Amino acid sequence: MALTKKTVKWINKLNISLKDKTVLVTGSNSGVGFKTVETALYLGARVIMACRNMEKAEAAREELIKDYPNASIQILQLDLSDFSSIDSFTKNIIDHKIDIDIFVNNAGTFHRPGKTKDGFENVLGTNYFAVYYLSGKILPYLKTLSHKVVYCNTISVVHKMAKIDYDDFYYTKKYNHFAVYARSKLCLAKYTYDLSQKYKESNISVYMIHPGISVTPLGANAFGDFIKQIAGMVKWVFNSPEKSALSLFYVLAKNLPSGSIAGPHILEAWGYPKENRVRKCVKTGADELKVFTDNEIKDIIYKVG
Ligand SMILES: NC(=O)c1ccc[n+]([C@@H]2O[C@H](COP(=O)([O-])OP(=O)(O)OC[C@H]3O[C@@H](n4cnc5c(N)ncnc54)[C@H](OP(=O)(O)O)[C@@H]3O)[C@@H](O)[C@H]2O)c1
Numbered sequence: 694m695a696l697t698k699k700t701v702k703w704i705n706k707l708n709i710s711l712k713d714k715t716v717l718v719t720g721s722n723s724g725v726g727f728k729t730v731e732t733a734l735y736l737g738a739r740v741i742m743a744c745r746n747m748e749k750a751e752a753a754r755e756e757l758i759k760d761y762p763n764a765s766i767q768i769l770q771l772d773l774s775d776f777s778s779i780d781s782f783t784k785n786i787i788d789h790k791i792d793i794d795i796f797v798n799n800a801g802t803f804h805r806p807g808k809t810k811d812g813f814e815n816v817l818g819t820n821y822f823a824v825y826y827l828s829g830k831i832l833p834y835l836k837t838l839s840h841k842v843v844y845c846n847t848i849s850v851v852h853k854m855a856k857i858d859y860d861d862f863y864y865t866k867k868y869n870h871f872a873v874y875a876r877s878k879l880c881l882a883k884y885t886y887d888l889s890q891k892y893k894e895s896n897i898s899v900y901m902i903h904p905g906i907s908v909t910p911l912g913a914n915a916f917g918d919f920i921k922q923i924a925g926m927v928k929w930v931f932n933s934p935e936k937s938a939l940s941l942f943y944v945l946a947k948n949l950p951s952g953s954i955a956g957p958h959i960l961e962a963w964g965y966p967k968e969n970r971v972r973k974c975v976k977t978g979a980d981e982l983k984v985f986t987d988n989e990i991k992d993i994i995y996k997v998g
Contacts (some may be wrong), residue, residue, distance in 0.1 A: 711738035722799025773823035795860030820877035855879035887979035889952030904937030905957030
């Protein structure tokens with residue numbers, strides 16, 4: 694399970710150390726998030742894995758401990774499809790004054806028909822509303838810390854293809870899981886860029902990172918067996934989760950301006966990371982996302998419920 698020689702070589706060239714830093718990654722029992730915490734451990738960090746399934750999280754920690762037996766790996770429970778879980782998670786961090794240097798909202802879902810516990814369409818609810826709700830609670834706390842904080846939200850290259858249509862925000866007329874996913878990531882990108890402006894004069898730098906196209910369990914339920922077989926045969930074309938996890942470390946090493954995006958360099962889908970262009974659709978219109986206060990979120994719950 695150890696990092697490949699290629700990754701180690703690439704990461705060593707960045708010349709960064711995370712010794713004495715704490716890195717929190719949501720959804721880190723699997724895929725890109727797991728490789729993010731593994732790489733953070735390699736660089737000497739303490740890590741906090743924020744996961745919804747404690748058994749999976751414990752199994753992932755066992756894997757990591759094999760290579761990093763002396764590492765500090767804490768697990769916190771977080772289910773993004775349930776606002777009360779986000780409340781408990783953030784309260785736990787704030788009440789115990791848990792120190793965090795790098796906070797990565799990595800958890801996400803691609804194809805999960807149905808609704809969150811609070812009544813949102815599941816993909817928009819998990820990928821956007823939950824991160825919106827969580828950020829609103831945790832950022833004021835992170836702002837009180839006496840050191841710099843890096844705050845990253847995980848978007849996707851497909852945000853470029855998305856459209857926002859308030860007449861059918863949840864695709865209730867004709868559900869299309871790819872379009873819903875893309876919309877959730879465009880909303881998240883707009884919101885993240887907006888945050889980077891709001892926190893400009895603070896200790897917090899806000900970034901968008903993304904993995905390009907990576908072979909992870911993310912699409913497992915979305916495609917039929919035939920597509921999965923084909924994908925399995927050509928999976929070497931896509932990024933490994935390990936390579937996709939490097940976007941975060943690129944951000945940390947290159948000291949990019951707050952509001953930047955880091956993702957793979959080939960068509961923003963493959964290869965090692967670099968700075969990607971922040972498109973106009975990301976820089977504009979966050980104020981039009983009509984769900985920007987806790988009360989408005991609560992209103993929406995009743996509207997969609
Ligand atoms: N793979 C790609 O090609 C790709 C492309 C663009 C963007 N991304 C983004 O990259 C991020 C990581 O995805 P991945 O590819 O590494 O997929 P993954 O292996 O399926 O990991 C997703 C993680 O998110 C967690 N998660 C899902 N729903 C959650 C919820 N309601 N509450 C808390 N945790 C939840 C999962 O937990 P469980 O294990 O319990 O399900 C898992 O730990 C996601 O934000 C995804 O949208 C991926």
